[in-house]
Amino acid sequence: MGQIDGFMKFPRKGAPLRPVEVRRYDYQELYQDHSDEELGIQGARCMDCAIPYCQTDTGCPVDNLIPEWNNLVYIGQWHEALERLHETNNFPEFTGWLCPAPCESACTLDLVEDAPVTIKNIERQIIERGFQEDWVHPLSPEPATGFRVAVVGSGPAGLAAAQQLARWGHEVVVFEKNDRIGGLLRYGIPDFKMAKFRVDRRLEQMEAEGVQFQTGVDVGRDVTADELRGQYDAVILAGGAEKPRDHEVPGRDLAGIHFAMPYLVQQNRLNAGDFLGPNEQRITAEGKNVLVLGGGDTGADCVGTAIRQGAASIRQLNIHPEPPHERSDQTPWPEWPYKRMDSAAHDEGCERLWRLYVKSFTGDNSGHVAQANCITVKSAQRRPDGTRELIEEPGGDVDLDVELVLIAIGFAGPYSDPLLEDLGVTPDERGNATADPGTRMTNVEGVFSSGDMYRGASLIVWAIHDGRQAAEGAHRYLMRERVQRSIREVAD
Ligand SMILES: Cc1cc2nc3c(=O)[nH]c(=O)nc-3n(C[C@H](O)[C@H](O)[C@H](O)COP(=O)(O)OP(=O)(O)OC[C@H]3O[C@@H](n4cnc5c(N)ncnc54)[C@H](O)[C@@H]3O)c2cc1C
Numbered sequence: 001m002g003q004i005d006g007f008m009k010f011p012r013k014g015a016p017l018r019p020v021e022v023r024r025y026d027y028q029e030l031y032q033d034h035s036d037e038e039l040g041i042q043g044a045r046c047m048d049c050a051i052p053y054c055q056t057d058t059g060c061p062v063d064n065l066i067p068e069w070n071n072l073v074y075i076g077q078w079h080e081a082l083e084r085l086h087e088t089n090n091f092p093e094f095t096g097w098l099c100p101a102p103c104e105s106a107c108t109l110d111l112v113e114d115a116p117v118t119i120k121n122i123e124r125q126i127i128e129r130g131f132q133e134d135w136v137h138p139l140s141p142e143p144a145t146g147f148r149v150a151v152v153g154s155g156p157a158g159l160a161a162a163q164q165l166a167r168w169g170h171e172v173v174v175f176e177k178n179d180r181i182g183g184l185l186r187y188g189i190p191d192f193k194m195a196k197f198r199v200d201r202r203l204e205q206m207e208a209e210g211v212q213f214q215t216g217v218d219v220g221r222d223v224t225a226d227e228l229r230g231q232y233d234a235v236i237l238a239g240g241a242e243k244p245r246d247h248e249v250p251g252r253d254l255a256g257i258h259f260a261m262p263y264l265v266q267q268n269r270l271n272a273g274d275f276l277g278p279n280e281q282r283i284t285a286e287g288k289n290v291l292v293l294g295g296g297d298t299g300a301d302c303v304g305t306a307i308r309q310g311a312a313s314i315r316q317l318n319i320h321p322e323p324p325h326e327r328s329d330q331t332p333w334p335e336w337p338y339k340r341m342d343s344a345a346h347d348e349g350c351e352r353l354w355r356l357y358v359k360s361f362t363g364d365n366s367g368h369v370a371q372a373n374c375i376t377v378k379s380a381q382r383r384p385d386g387t388r389e390l391i392e393e394p395g396g397d398v399d400l401d402v403e404l405v406l407i408a409i410g411f412a413g414p415y416s417d418p419l420l421e422d423l424g425v426t427p428d429e430r431g432n433a434t435a436d437p438g439t440r441m442t443n444v445e446g447v448f449s450s451g452d453m454y455r456g457a458s459l460i461v462w463a464i465h466d467g468r469q470a471a472e473g474a475h476r477y478l479m480r481e482r483v484q485r486s487i488r489e490v491a492d
């Protein structure tokens with residue numbers, strides 16, 4: 001372990017952020033590095049707990065070997081720390097830059113000191129050091145099995161599954177309907193949270209390990225379910241949960257009201273050097289009063305993007321009451337805490353409004369949105385069918401002047417396409433591809449489900465976990481097939 005009394009001697013120091021006055025004008029990443037010495041000190045705060053809650057299911061979904069690499073960084077054995085990191089996580093940089101770190105809220109030091117070990121930042125700096133030192137190389141796959149696996153979707157779930165399966169000797173093809181690989185890591189998550197070259201360098205590694213990528217292929221349309229089953233021995237479904245929840249109130253069809261994703265994706269594309277399509281409208285916050293509906297990650301990413309585009313003002317509206325600033329008693333340690341969480345984007349200039357619900361939008365003479373007409377809600381319980389039962393507070397009407405509205409109130413399920421139906425996969429009530437929680441096999445033999453398409457919109461770390469689980473399920477299935485084929489051959 002680090003130092004037995006490290007947590008008493010050294011204060012928690014998270015990753016330094018670039019100053020607001022600088023970062024709000026560019027799309028460069030937010031975090032900076034600690035010196036090796038400071039990071040070692042942060043590692044020394046780890047107590048190597050008898051039960052490391054950081055590592056349990058409540059903490060880290062991929063079971064990262066956290067106390068081990070905390071100590072290795074403390075004693076300066078970075079290469080060994082990197083090896084431990086890669087044992088449980090294919091892409092520690094994606095989680096190191098982007099994870100909300102449930103491991104930290106489950107860390108014992110969050111219970112006693114409210115100052116957990118800076119696990120996420122230690123992870124980020126280990127893997128970035130690994131790339132800088134050229135320690136991250138393609139791994140030689142095991143001997144070819146002769147089996148072919150199709151992976152549908154190239155987000156973190158599909159990529160993790162593909163890398164595992166290729167390393168076990170299967171021929172793997174990843175299909176992606178977009179023009180670039182990466183899922184939400186590429187199109188959705190803003191560049192200021194993680195630069196896209198970090199995805200590209202992993203793709204290079206995966207290509208060198210034998211993974212094939214096909215972009216611009218919408219599976220279910222460009223390749224039918226029958227073709228897929230005919231050409232591949234197993235299929236991993238990793239298509240995400242892209243269908244946005246709408247806010248269907250009077251005035252919703254006014255100009256200037258958009259879903260969050262087209263807005264975020266357009267800015268990703270422009271940052272990548274693409275141009276607007278001939279009929280594509282630029283969605284920009286420049287000079288506008290912006291209203292973001294929804295208080296989650298996607299909403300915060302809209303706030304950060306609108307700031308960088310030069311919005312006149314930004315308000316983020318939440319239907320729920322403001323959470324407490326400290327962990328609520330309803331979510332005791334080591335659970336994920338119910339408390340107010342502000343992201344870096346909120347510090348850059350955003351007013352957060354609570355308990356407000358937009359009951360209608362009104363427009364100007366040109367048909368453009370001009371006002372959001374809100375009520376104050378006493379409570380807003382969700383019914384089983386997804387709708388909300390609103391109880392209004394009398395006299396709580398508020399009208400907000402707006403020129404751009406971004407709807408970021410969650411995702412209802414997978415992108416609607418004929419694939420699941422044509423494959424015969426049983427969906428749940430939201431359209432997710434249900435599967436056995438152990439093997440991740442769906443009701444269709446040889447078809448596996450993972451990531452947001454399996455569990456609904458979630459986190460990158462869960463997508464990586466699910467991708468690895470589905471890969472393992474598919475690998476076991478294929479190996480069983482091989483034994484059965486051999487038995488049949490001997491019998492014949
Ligand atoms: C704006 C935003 C910000 C987020 N920020 C964070 C964050 O900071 N930290 C965090 O942990 N999580 C974050 N999340 C959640 C996280 O990105 C997702 O949970 C994760 O990406 C899910 O991974 P996935 O591989 O299951 O799906 P996705 O990343 O959604 O990838 C699915 C891919 O499948 C493709 N696809 C779908 N259907 C087909 C088909 N029929 N044929 C071919 N391709 C298909 C899609 O085009 C897509 O590229 C964020 C989500 C959003 C929307």
Ligand code: SF4
Pocket residue numbers: 045046047048049051052053054055066067070106107108109117119
């Ligand atoms: S719970 Fe915190 S202190 Fe304990 S082993 Fe994990 S990181 Fe270290």
